Amino acid sequence: MCASSRKSSSLLDTRTIFCGDNLDQLRKLPDACIDLIYIDPPFNSNRTYEVFWGESKEKRSFDDRHESTRAYIEFMRPRCVELARVLKKTGSIFVHCDWHASHYVKVMLDQIFGENHFRNEIVWCYTGPGSPGMRQFMRKHDVIFWYSNSSEEWTFNADAVRVPHSQKTKANYKPGLIGSGFVEADHLIHAKGKVPEDWWQIAIAPRGKEYLGYPTQKPLALLERIIKASSNPNDIVLDAFCGCGTALVAAQNLGRQWIGIDISPTACRVMAKRLRDVCRLPEDEKLWRAGRGFIVRDLPWSEKQLRKIPPFEFENWAVIALGGIPNKAQVGDMGIDGRIYPVSSMPTRSGKTAGELDFMDVWYPIQVKQKDKVGRPDIDSFEAAMLREKRTKGFFISFEFSSDAMREIDAFFRREHCIIVPLTVQEILEESIAMKLA
Numbered sequence: 001m002c003a004s005s006r007k008s009s010s011l012l013d014t015r016t017i018f019c020g021d022n023l024d025q026l027r028k029l030p031d032a033c034i035d036l037i038y039i040d041p042p043f044n045s046n047r048t049y050e051v052f053w054g055e056s057k058e059k060r061s062f063d064d065r066h067e068s069t070r071a072y073i074e075f076m077r078p079r080c081v082e083l084a085r086v087l088k089k090t091g092s093i094f095v096h097c098d099w100h101a102s103h104y105v106k107v108m109l110d111q112i113f114g115e116n117h118f119r120n121e122i123v124w125c126y127t128g129p130g131s132p133g134m135r136q137f138m139r140k141h142d143v144i145f146w147y148s149n150s151s152e153e154w155t156f157n158a159d160a161v162r163v164p165h166s167q168k169t170k171a172n173y174k175p176g177l178i179g180s181g182f183v184e185a186d187h188l189i190h191a192k193g194k195v196p197e198d199w200w201q202i203a204i205a206p207r208g209k210e211y212l213g214y215p216t217q218k219p220l221a222l223l224e225r226i227i228k229a230s231s232n233p234n235d236i237v238l239d240a241f242c243g244c245g246t247a248l249v250a251a252q253n254l255g256r257q258w259i260g261i262d263i264s265p266t267a268c269r270v271m272a273k274r275l276r277d278v279c280r281l282p283e284d285e286k287l288w289r290a291g292r293g294f295i296v297r298d299l300p301w302s303e304k305q306l307r308k309i310p311p312f313e314f315e316n317w318a319v320i321a322l323g324g325i326p327n328k329a330q331v332g333d334m335g336i337d338g339r340i341y342p343v344s345s346m347p348t349r350s351g352k353t354a355g356e357l358d359f360m361d362v363w364y365p366i367q368v369k370q371k372d373k374v375g376r377p378d379i380d381s382f383e384a385a386m387l388r389e390k391r392t393k394g395f396f397i398s399f400e401f402s403s404d405a406m407r408e409i410d411a412f413f414r415r416e417h418c419i420i421v422p423l424t425v426q427e428i429l430e431e432s433i434a435m436k437l438a
Contacts, residue, residue, distance in 0.1 A: 014236055014257035015281075015294040017248070019268040022240040022261040026082035034086045034259075035155070035235035038226055038247045040096035040218060041076060069101050073108055080112050083240065087149045092119070092230040095145045096218070102143050113147040119154070120146045123199040124222060144226075155235075160228040162193035169194075200225070216243060223250035231256055245271025252279045265299055265309065266316035266326075272296050273320070303399060303425055307370070314370040318397040321428050324366050335385030338366040340395065365391050369398040374422075376404040382420065383412050393419045400424060 011033055018025045080095075087093060093113070097105050110118065122144040148154035202222045223246050231237060233255040239247035242260035248271060251258035262268055275281045275294055287293030300306050306314060319326040319338030326338045341363050367382045374396065386394050401409075401422050409420045 017260040017296045019298045025261045029086045032088045034238045035091050036231040036237045037093040039241045041241045091149045098142045116151045117147045120198050125201045155230050158195045164193045218246050223247045245274050269320045311370050315368045318368040335381050336365040337368045339363045365394040367396045373400045373402050374398040374405050375402045376408050379405045379408045395421045397423045
């Protein structure tokens with residue numbers, strides 16, 4: 001259960017997700033207004049679900065990689081300058097990196113925040129399967145650079161993040177001495193446990209309750225440790241590359257105020273759904289103003305804006321706006337971009353024996369086309385997909401439908417007794433689709 005919402009900041013619109021370029025959004029924030037910043041930036045700002053070098057792109061030449069790294073640092077530098085500006089004097093920033101560019105990022109952060117403000121290089125270790133025929137050690141760690149905005153004063157709540165002593169450590173001390181301040185061999189044992197070292201083994205649960213299918217999703221426990229250690233209740237936490245919203249959920253859980261920024265409309269809708277479902281936090285303007293909800297700002301709201309976003313983003317926007325679940329992969333979708341599950345299809349059983357989508361095979365396919373007018377061939381392809389999947393009802397989303405497409409939809413119903421519901425983007429934007437979803 002998430003912590004109850006507190007009064008929003010008088011200076012900032014907290015409990016707010018901003019959709020857009022974080023450089024633009026950061027420039028709107030006042031100086032020294034944020035207590036804690038966590039960022040996990042992607043390596044390519046224009047593609048939400050990819051990094052510069054995916055597994056299929058590892059054969060780039062050194063020169064190409066160097067130029068890409070330079071472009072990445074040039075992209076990150078003005079954003080980190082703004083992050084330094086908005087950070088309070090006693091505040092901290094945690095920057096999450098992997099092996100691709102962490103050493104370049106460290107040099108940049110030293111230049112912006114100051115070498116003497118560097119607190120820790122935290123190594124987050126995890127495990128997972130390797131690839132057959134490997135010719136190097138498996139890369140199974142990320143690094144998180146922690147900088148304070150002052151070399152003299154910063155928030156660090158040691159007691160909030162202590163972990164239990166090992167049984168071996170406890171066995172080396174006599175009963176009753178733990179927690180008494182007893183020192184033996186220059187080692188102090190504390191009753192509440194030890195402060196973690198700078199290497200953290202926090203497991204990823206790829207198919208656990210947290211899992212959203214977001215490629216760079218981080219464990220909730222990882223963000224909770226950072227937020228507990230470096231902020232206090234009702235402090236303001238900022239994640240300027242907030243992806244699927246793990247930092248926001250952790251902040252809400254722990255009674256902090258928060259601000260999220262992401263350039264992806266899909267990511268903003270995913271994290272909004274997560275806050276509603278996990279934290280039971282309503283997405284409502286009136287409740288937000290009363291201190292009991294959250295809002296999403298600056299999502300694409302016009303047909304003109306939606307025509308300009310990348311096709312993958314448009315597909316995800318349309319499916320999520322309809323209340324469906326987008327495909328995890330964008331290849332081999334076989335004519336189906338997402339699925340929508342009616343409430344009546346929810347499983348009655350739960351626990352380990354229930355699958356992640358154990359809905360007794362009751363679902364409707366969704367097809368999305370980012371084109372001015374869907375034609376007869378598009379409908380024919382969707383009909384084939386519906387028949388292949390043995391679906392009797394499906395939804396097709398686009399900007400408009402030709403008369404030939406509408407005639408084929410009618411003929412398909414009379415011929416196969418299958419329903420295709422055509423939905424325009426404008427109908428979704430105007431929220432006038434309730435009758436068609438029935």
